[in-house]
Amino acid sequence: MGRVRLRIRELAQKRGWTLQDVADHAEVNYNTVKSYARRDDGMNTVDLSAVYKIARALEVTIEELIELVED
Template sequence: MGLVRLKIRELAKAKGWTIKEVADRAGVNYNTVKSYARHPGMSMVDLTAVQKIACAFEVTIEELIDVVEE
């Protein structure tokens, strides 16, 4: 099973947003976004939340996800 990392911190920094602003703009629970932003590798994510976060950044899911282990 592979591990993925979401590039939330990098994208938020590029836009000048806080993690709270990302959560608000995406309509995703703050604790979920904070958790995704902190983990260097996750095996499971809520794809609905990931899609909403990607839309908030105006990027594709592929641009948001970084595969860290296959």
């Protein structure tokens, strides 16, 4: 099973946003955004509805937001 890393921090920086800005625009709990952004080693599971909202807030596709991490 693969792991995924969310490129939240990188994409937020391109917009000049903080993680709090991402959370506010996406209407996703800040702790969720912060947790996803900190996991450089990847995650096994994510809340797809939160990922969708984050992608929409950052104006990117889910494919642009998600990066597959090798095990």
